[in-house]
Amino acid sequence: MDQILEINDQNLTVTCQVGINGANIERDLNEKGYTMGHIPQSVRTSTIAGYIAMKAAGQFSGKYGKFEDIVLSLRAVLPTGEVIQSKNYPRSSTGPQFDRLLIGSEGTLGIVTEATMKIWSLPEKQGLVSYTFAKIQDALEAIRLIYRHQVNPAVIRIYDHVETARHFSAEKKAGGRAMVIFVCEGPTDVVDLEVQVTNQYCTQCNGIACGEEPVHHWFETRFDVKESSKYTPLDVVFDTVEMAAMWDHAYDMYESVIGEMRKVPGCLVASGHASHFYTQGVCWYFTFGGAPEIQDQFPEFHQAMWDAAMRGCLQAQGTISHHHGIGIIRSKWMEKEWTGPDMEMARRIKKVLDPNNIMNPGKLYGADFDYSPENAP
Numbered sequence: 294m295d296q297i298l299e300i301n302d303q304n305l306t307v308t309c310q311v312g313i314n315g316a317n318i319e320r321d322l323n324e325k326g327y328t329m330g331h332i333p334q335s336v337r338t339s340t341i342a343g344y345i346a347m348k349a350a351g352q353f354s355g356k357y358g359k360f361e362d363i364v365l366s367l368r369a370v371l372p373t374g375e376v377i378q379s380k381n382y383p384r385s386s387t388g389p390q391f392d393r394l395l396i397g398s399e400g401t402l403g404i405v406t407e408a409t410m411k412i413w414s415l416p417e418k419q420g421l422v423s424y425t426f427a428k429i430q431d432a433l434e435a436i437r438l439i440y441r442h443q444v445n446p447a448v449i450r451i452y453d454h455v456e457t458a459r460h461f462s463a464e465k466k467a468g469g470r471a472m473v474i475f476v477c478e479g480p481t482d483v484v485d486l487e488v489q490v491t492n493q494y495c496t497q498c499n500g501i502a503c504g505e506e507p508v509h510h511w512f513e514t515r516f517d518v519k520e521s522s523k524y525t526p527l528d529v530v531f532d533t534v535e536m537a538a539m540w541d542h543a544y545d546m547y548e549s550v551i552g553e554m555r556k557v558p559g560c561l562v563a564s565g566h567a568s569h570f571y572t573q574g575v576c577w578y579f580t581f582g583g584a585p586e587i588q589d590q591f592p593e594f595h596q597a598m599w600d601a602a603m604r605g606c607l608q609a610q611g612t613i614s615h616h617h618g619i620g621i622i623r624s625k626w627m628e629k630e631w632t633g634p635d636m637e638m639a640r641r642i643k644k645v646l647d648p649n650n651i652m653n654p655g656k657l658y659g660a661d662f663d664y665s666p667e668n669a670p
């Protein structure tokens with residue numbers, strides 16, 4: 294389940310068995326002069342199957358897209374044993390595309406076995422840019438304007454002042470401010486233009502240029518996740534939550550989620566960075582840490598922090614997940630996310646495709662959704 298089956302240079306596609314590790318397929322593509330451009334922080338420990346099932350988003354997704362943009366076709370075994378295989382087209386208008394149901398289905402509708410993805414030639418040049426801002430609202434505005442100018446740097450990250458202090462303490466111009474890093478990549482002339490537009494709007498929005506060094510630091514540390522595990526033996530719970538909002542609620546979401554999390558008894562730290570951007574809005578990625586006030590109530594504290602984040606998100610009219618999916622912990626919030634008949638429709642589709650409820654029961658369709666075979670249609 295981990296083999297590359299074909300690289301098609303004319304179509305710029307790769308077809309593989311989906312058990313292949315993300316770092317391995319990217320390494321093999323790089324050796325041949327290509328990239329898929331999908332580099333999540335978990336790239337060394339995750340698979341193409343997981344990216345499809347979770348609608349994953351890589352660090353360079355501003356340029357290469359999220360996984361639903363990258364995957365062209367797939368082969369899957371349905372719970373009934375039937376096999377579907379979609380075809381490769383640049384686009385097709387032949388009714389609703391059935392295979393798309395599997396993308397983001399979190400393993401509840403079938404097992405994906407093979408897929409074809411888009412690839413690109415390796416970039417000619419990278420442009421590295423960083424700025425700090427006194428107000429995170431100014432950083433958001435600079436990026437909104439860059440996107441409005443139709444420039445999409447591959448990587449953009451805005452760190453709030455708490456995360457800036459945590460990750461960029463060596464940068465003298467960063468004290469008490471929000472650090473923003475950019476990576477533009479592609480053909481030289483395109484990158485030069487993107488860097489020029491990026492500088493223009495950051496300066497216009499009161500940013501202070503910090504050069505390439507903070508971006509080099511980001512490259513060196515971007516897969517480092519051991520910081521949070523240091524605290525587990527000290528009985529401190531750490532976790533991260535991602536969500537998204539339109540631009541007119543982008544800052545509200547930051548305030549609302551951090552505010553709700555800080556109200557939970559035992560919360561020691563709540564911070565955020567914005568990790569993915571669109572012409573229409575932004576993905577926030579929040580980190581929390583704390584310890585339950587009542588001894589040993591770790592699961593209760595963890596759930597309370599998640600519930601606070603979900604509450605804050607919905608108050609700011611956001612979506613409760615941007616790229617990690619729903620799983621079990623967010624499942625009870627799905628009926629607030631999908632209002633109207635959406636949830637019931639999704640449950641009906643699940644019952645038709647998986648009449649015996651054998652695929653990841655309890656996930657995605659609401660906390661109380663479960664059905665026994667005798668009640669199935």
Ligand SMILES: Cc1cc2nc3c(=O)[nH]c(=O)nc-3n(C[C@H](O)[C@H](O)[C@H](O)COP(=O)(O)OP(=O)(O)OC[C@H]3O[C@@H](n4cnc5c(N)ncnc54)[C@H](O)[C@@H]3O)c2cc1C
Nearest residue numbers: 333334335339340342343344346347349350399400404405
């Ligand atoms: C430290 C860390 C950093 C992360 N960074 C990112 C990031 O930058 N971007 C991002 O998007 N995510 C990130 N994630 C989340 C996670 O790595 C991704 O969601 C990834 O896509 C999951 O892939 P996996 O192979 O690990 O899948 P798993 O965790 O093994 O499975 C995920 C789900 O997919 C289902 N599934 C697995 N295989 C199949 C299959 N063949 N057919 C159908 N369903 C299947 C499983 O049942 C499960 O529900 C991160 C996670 C961690 C721990």
